[in-house]
Amino acid sequence: MNSTPKASSRAGSGARGRVDWRSLGPLAPVVVFLGILFVFPVAQLLWLSLFNDQGAFTSVHYERLFDSAVYVKVLGITFRIAAWTTLLCVVAGYPVAYLLATARVHTRNMLILWVLMPFWTSFLVRTFAWMVLLGRRGAINEWLQALGITDAPVKLIYNFAGVMIGMVHALMPLAIVTMLAVMRNIDQNLSLAASSLGARGGQSFWRVYFPLSLPGVASSALLVFIVAIGFFITPALLGSGREIMIAQVIIEQMEELLNWSFSGAVAVLLLGTTLVVFFVYDRLFGLSTMSATGGIVDEAERRPGLISRFGAYVGGRLITLMGWICDRFSDAVEMLRAPRPERPRATLSRKVLWATGMLVLAYLVAPSFFVIPMSFSEAAFIKWPPEGFTLQNYEMFLGDPIYVGAMIRSFVVALTSAGLAMLLGVPAAFVMARRPMRGKGVVFACILAPVIIPHIIIAVALFYAFAQVGLVGTTIGLVLGHTVISVPFVVVTIMAVLKNYDTRLDQAAWSLGASKLRTLRHVTFPLILPGLIAAFLFAFVISLDELTIALFVSGGQTPTLPKQMWVDAIFKLNPMVTAVSTVVLVFVTSLILVAEFARRRSEKVMG
Amino acid sequence: MTDPSYKLRILGLRKTYGPVVALAGADVDMHEGEFLTLLGPSGSGKTTMLMLIAGLIQPEHGEVWIDGRLSTYMPPHKRDLGMVFQNYALFPHMTVYENIAFPLRMRKVSEAAIRDEVRRVLDVVQLAGIEARHPRQLSGGQQQRIALARCMVYRPPIILMDEPLGALDKKLREQLQLEIRRLHRDQGITVLYVTHDQEEALVMSDRICLMDKGEIVQLDTPDGLYFRPESVFAADFLGESNLLDATVRRIEAEVVHLEGPGGVPIEAPARDGLSEGMAVKFMIRPESVRLLEGTESADNTLEAALQDVILVGQVTKHYALLAGGTEVSATSLTHHRLPRFTQGDPVRFGFDRQSTVVLPVSGPTPAA
Numbered sequence: 011m012n013s014t015p016k017a018s019s020r021a022g023s024g025a026r027g028r029v030d031w032r033s034l035g036p037l038a039p040v041v042v043f044l045g046i047l048f049v050f051p052v053a054q055l056l057w058l059s060l061f062n063d064q065g066a067f068t069s070v071h072y073e074r075l076f077d078s079a080v081y082v083k084v085l086g087i088t089f090r091i092a093a094w095t096t097l098l099c100v101v102a103g104y105p106v107a108y109l110l111a112t113a114r115v116h117t118r119n120m121l122i123l124w125v126l127m128p129f130w131t132s133f134l135v136r137t138f139a140w141m142v143l144l145g146r147r148g149a150i151n152e153w154l155q156a157l158g159i160t161d162a163p164v165k166l167i168y169n170f171a172g173v174m175i176g177m178v179h180a181l182m183p184l185a186i187v188t189m190l191a192v193m194r195n196i197d198q199n200l201s202l203a204a205s206s207l208g209a210r211g212g213q214s215f216w217r218v219y220f221p222l223s224l225p226g227v228a229s230s231a232l233l234v235f236i237v238a239i240g241f242f243i244t245p246a247l248l249g250s251g252r253e254i255m256i257a258q259v260i261i262e263q264m265e266e267l268l269n270w271s272f273s274g275a276v277a278v279l280l281l282g283t284t285l286v287v288f289f290v291y292d293r294l295f296g297l298s299t300m301s302a303t304g305g306i307v308d309e310a311e312r313r314p315g316l317i318s319r320f321g322a323y324v325g326g327r328l329i330t331l332m333g334w335i336c337d338r339f340s341d342a343v344e345m346l347r348a349p350r351p352e353r354p355r356a357t358l359s360r361k362v363l364w365a366t367g368m369l370v371l372a373y374l375v376a377p378s379f380f381v382i383p384m385s386f387s388e389a390a391f392i393k394w395p396p397e398g399f400t401l402q403n404y405e406m407f408l409g410d411p412i413y414v415g416a417m418i419r420s421f422v423v424a425l426t427s428a429g430l431a432m433l434l435g436v437p438a439a440f441v442m443a444r445r446p447m448r449g450k451g452v453v454f455a456c457i458l459a460p461v462i463i464p465h466i467i468i469a470v471a472l473f474y475a476f477a478q479v480g481l482v483g484t485t486i487g488l489v490l491g492h493t494v495i496s497v498p499f500v501v502v503t504i505m506a507v508l509k510n511y512d513t514r515l516d517q518a519a520w521s522l523g524a525s526k527l528r529t530l531r532h533v534t535f536p537l538i539l540p541g542l543i544a545a546f547l548f549a550f551v552i553s554l555d556e557l558t559i560a561l562f563v564s565g566g567q568t569p570t571l572p573k574q575m576w577v578d579a580i581f582k583l584n585p586m587v588t589a590v591s592t593v594v595l596v597f598v599t600s601l602i603l604v605a606e607f608a609r610r611r612s613e614k615v616m617g
Numbered sequence: 618m619t620d621p622s623y624k625l626r627i628l629g630l631r632k633t634y635g636p637v638v639a640l641a642g643a644d645v646d647m648h649e650g651e652f653l654t655l656l657g658p659s660g661s662g663k664t665t666m667l668m669l670i671a672g673l674i675q676p677e678h679g680e681v682w683i684d685g686r687l688s689t690y691m692p693p694h695k696r697d698l699g700m701v702f703q704n705y706a707l708f709p710h711m712t713v714y715e716n717i718a719f720p721l722r723m724r725k726v727s728e729a730a731i732r733d734e735v736r737r738v739l740d741v742v743q744l745a746g747i748e749a750r751h752p753r754q755l756s757g758g759q760q761q762r763i764a765l766a767r768c769m770v771y772r773p774p775i776i777l778m779d780e781p782l783g784a785l786d787k788k789l790r791e792q793l794q795l796e797i798r799r800l801h802r803d804q805g806i807t808v809l810y811v812t813h814d815q816e817e818a819l820v821m822s823d824r825i826c827l828m829d830k831g832e833i834v835q836l837d838t839p840d841g842l843y844f845r846p847e848s849v850f851a852a853d854f855l856g857e858s859n860l861l862d863a864t865v866r867r868i869e870a871e872v873v874h875l876e877g878p879g880g881v882p883i884e885a886p887a888r889d890g891l892s893e894g895m896a897v898k899f900m901i902r903p904e905s906v907r908l909l910e911g912t913e914s915a916d917n918t919l920e921a922a923l924q925d926v927i928l929v930g931q932v933t934k935h936y937a938l939l940a941g942g943t944e945v946s947a948t949s950l951t952h953h954r955l956p957r958f959t960q961g962d963p964v965r966f967g968f969d970r971q972s973t974v975v976l977p978v979s980g981p982t983p984a985a
Contacts (some may be wrong), residue, residue: 197706200702202671204708206698206700206777207694207771210694210723218708222708349690352688353690355692
């Protein structure tokens, strides 16, 4: 069923070399759009940091960068935080992804919502949640004291640990979703085969499952690392001031010191860092593991680089060692409780896995919900437990013209940009999914690029570009900026939907006398409608939650809701923010649930 | 119970998933060197039984004895069974050599011995020289043989095969059927095979265990299952059959007299469980039915109106309708002297008493 459309598309590529440019026409809008609003601004950023006003080459910004120990140190801190975040996300996320990949379909569908909800819920709201939980008068400290474990409040945030808790929480869903994509394609029969061939659980996991899941681990580590080095919300709100990341320097230079070209240079440094990370990753694992989510890269096709050969050797030893350790451990367990043929085996390892997975999921999901009771508290500042019941926070929120204005603007921007992203993304997805063409990988990488490089780079680049044409501080500017980062999601979502679409249905409609347009209207669109809805809602939520681009592009006059929340949070955390967070949380969560169910419906409809 | 002549013995094995009974108390014995096939439509419980024997799932009730050892709840890696999966389950990240070496490494065999064993088994499946390739680089047939080699390399007492040829095209499938049969005979391995393809089961098996809805319908030799089915399901599932309604009129020592469609008298060999006046069905294989010419007679005859004559290469099929509207078919070897008919011509079908099988009607039927 799946192979047929593929086969037909391959047959279509029989006329090699002759590309029918007209058939690629629908790709043009998105290419032009991203060319003007992504490639050009980023290139310009690079240019500005290297050349002065007269167009002469200058390295002054970079000299300044490396002259002062501060920036080198910040870069070091950024790497340290990103590396720790990556490690924790992957290590703690792996059991969850494994659990989801090996659970029954029904269980998986239920549990995956627990990962997707925090995945889509705003970083900002989740960071507020941690401030509520971990603050001096937060829930954890109150409980610790109530239980008599500590006498005085423990400093849980405004330090490195706080930054870690927040960042891991923010990025682990991304790690899980990426690993899950690979793990779901690992044939479960392989583990069964291993055990039928005499491998114990541990051996079968380390020798068979784990190596096959490595591409997922690698690509999720890459994505988490890349996003983490561009992070600023969490370190700014949960850090001590020592945990300054490079993105914060960019913002500081831009907003407070108004040193645009220097902040551009810092952004270019971040971009360069990103590219170096991609390069190293490619050397180690091959970038193709990224796109081949799940497809095991054929060993024979892999470039046997020196590093990767060394890595393979070490990896092989490591796997043998882990298998051996697990075997010894099982030996010990069996000495205590030997498997007996006449009584059912206990599934201990599975239970441990479930317990671990549930713990991690609780860590991901639970914090956000602490914001909700807080929003009804009468207390004049944020503290746990909430006192009494009042709607005053909501009244304040809805009575504040700045907030109401920001909320309306956010809505308008999100609706428009989601609509624009659909207009650009849907035709492109059709071409990408159906037309044979050369260099598809390159085009796909370009469309994906806005999501896999730190958003702050795009934000700074767009700020420069928009400043030249007076788009800073305008709603149109915001819409365009948000569309740059939501269009990749639309393309990817629709492509996934079209992959399951049997093109013979279209051919059947044509053979029954429907024109191409009528086929699209009466056959194709009704079938992919749930997928279209899901894509639209994802794009909508991305824009609604977006802070980085809004921070730069919206200027002082036209804040979006996240930007307004951020500005307030930087100065003083007002209890009203809990009401705003609750509204955003509930609204976004319901949208995501609708989108997810729409997506599943589309999977079901297509069989 | 620990009779060593049984390679595999399962007793009252039962498995349910919530309200769904996947296997409802099955009993099977297998002798050394036997080729036993679990045959049935999807959802009949055959794969469940295989997974229970392999220990990949755990039963609610019953016992599994492997090679004289009670193994009901033994973990799979301690059972020493071989299993060939439907999609082969070759490890994609390992070479052919590593795949075949895997079970030996798990058994802590020395690397030198592993090298010899891998070479030996690759010779057996006639694929020497492809050790360094990855499974992806092999054809479907080659992957299938490597999967088999990976199983045979540690000489398990029983090899379980779960529809191992399901993914191959017809021609290759037939070729590999014969090859597995040859390996089975030459290597003296005991094979428990699962398939939903009746032809495959007939070609390969010493005995066939026919299953439906989680129960064993009949466990018999291919010959017995084909000629002496014990139920309508068995008669219908295996091969082509004419199944007609009848009522038992008189039971003698050797012969049972039936009243067939339209009151035609039918004779069949007697069998247990029949009583006079009982509604039954009787079955005749199309190849046991012949067209009667002129005044030729037979033990049983049916008069019908010819509907269609189809030439299928070596055989020719005649389809005709009885007065009541039931279709009956007769298959004979194609011959240029076969009588010519046109649609609607009256014909007489004749068949022997010995090839007529009386079957109890399962479930409630409207009184005849």
